[in-house]
Amino acid sequence: MKKSVVILGLCALILSGYKIKSGEKDYAEFRPHMRAVYASLMTIFPLTLNKSSFMSKDNTKTIQDNLNLIAEHSTMINQLASKDEKGHAYMSFQLERNARQAARKYREGYGDQAHFFVEEVFDTCLSCHTSRSSASDSEFTMDFAKNVNMDALGTFGKAKFLSLSRQFDQAMDEYERIFTNESMSSEELLHFDPLVDYLVLAVRVKNENDRVIKTFSTLMKKPMPQMIKHDLEVWVEALNKVKKRNKKQSDLEYAKILIKEGKTVNEYPRDRSGLVYYIYASKYLKDHLKKDKVSTQDKAETYFQLGLCELAIGEPLLAAESGMYLEEAIRLAPKSSFARQAFGLYEEFLMYGYTGSSGTKLPAEEKAKLAELKKMVF
Numbered sequence: 001m002k003k004s005v006v007i008l009g010l011c012a013l014i015l016s017g018y019k020i021k022s023g024e025k026d027y028a029e030f031r032p033h034m035r036a037v038y039a040s041l042m043t044i045f046p047l048t049l050n051k052s053s054f055m056s057k058d059n060t061k062t063i064q065d066n067l068n069l070i071a072e073h074s075t076m077i078n079q080l081a082s083k084d085e086k087g088h089a090y091m092s093f094q095l096e097r098n099a100r101q102a103a104r105k106y107r108e109g110y111g112d113q114a115h116f117f118v119e120e121v122f123d124t125c126l127s128c129h130t131s132r133s134s135a136s137d138s139e140f141t142m143d144f145a146k147n148v149n150m151d152a153l154g155t156f157g158k159a160k161f162l163s164l165s166r167q168f169d170q171a172m173d174e175y176e177r178i179f180t181n182e183s184m185s186s187e188e189l190l191h192f193d194p195l196v197d198y199l200v201l202a203v204r205v206k207n208e209n210d211r212v213i214k215t216f217s218t219l220m221k222k223p224m225p226q227m228i229k230h231d232l233e234v235w236v237e238a239l240n241k242v243k244k245r246n247k248k249q250s251d252l253e254y255a256k257i258l259i260k261e262g263k264t265v266n267e268y269p270r271d272r273s274g275l276v277y278y279i280y281a282s283k284y285l286k287d288h289l290k291k292d293k294v295s296t297q298d299k300a301e302t303y304f305q306l307g308l309c310e311l312a313i314g315e316p317l318l319a320a321e322s323g324m325y326l327e328e329a330i331r332l333a334p335k336s337s338f339a340r341q342a343f344g345l346y347e348e349f350l351m352y353g354y355t356g357s358s359g360t361k362l363p364a365e366e367k368a369k370l371a372e373l374k375k376m377v378f
């Protein structure tokens, strides 16, 4: 198995040609590490599906060896990505932390905790891969993905697995198959939020505007709760509007227009009506950061707007990312027009994150950081 994985990896490495837009960053240096972590994850994946195989003596060596490899490559991914824009830096830091914890807990015999961190590793791969646009799906994972027993993964598991594997097109097919399947319950739609996952994938990663309009228009004809129907209607309207973009603006300028629009259509704090605008805005902002020549002021504002977007989109891991965006916006341009608002949101974000049943308990280091940022801004 291992040998064929290595050979397959080498062939793909040699055969694959990647096209990138000029003026944008290439992630070629990520690729060998990505392939290695993926190969290790695929090796242990079937063994993680139930607790007894995960802790069985027969599998311990395979699992431990691969968890160690994932941890080592994650450290290298973190080293590479920490020089990149802040979103990537943050995600890769999370990846390394989760991978190290998984390997350590497994070595110490804490099966449940190790399993928890393995799942966190999967989630981090998925979040990072769906956090920005991708020009083409991975050729490297195509054959791997075919060999996985997807039936064990539950209704949306297959779609998520395909996204994690950067088989984005197939993942969209899978969501669409589920959405048009008569037997899907409205509880599933409400509980798992697959419509939002699908939107993020189709809009932010693949920029497949027409395809989403088609899917949602079909879906609207089916019987479903009024709330979801309303969301679908405003989303289709927004998707049609975004299609008419005036290309004269920069990505940052256009993103700001979209965010304003999103704010206008949202009627109450947890309203999801503006979601399409925020997801599109986040896509353009991240595209903007990928460019080689961005001034410090522009970068700061882009981070600030990204913070607003991720707070509004509200995906758990990405919402955590938003605090870091706001912090970076402040650090880059503490005297800018938006720095005070960024600080206010950052403070609120921290307080919210550390509030429990016994009140707000900010750790000393967070308190110190807050004071430092405040001093910069005011």
Ligand code: HEC
Pocket: 018, 026, 027, 028, 030, 031, 034, 035, 037, 038, 041, 081, 088, 089, 091, 092, 095, 121, 122, 124, 125, 126, 128, 129, 137, 138, 139, 140, 141, 164, 165, 166
């Ligand atoms: C910090 C963000 C980030 C994290 C975290 C991350 N990836 Fe990636 N991954 C990328 C990017 C960016 C690319 C695209 C590289 C390119 O341009 O081909 C990529 C590409 C890949 C590829 C395709 C490689 C190829 O040659 O086609 C695989 C497979 C992959 N990642 C697996 C994983 C797995 C498994 C994890 C979790 C253990 C993971 N990645 C975590 C950002 C990330």
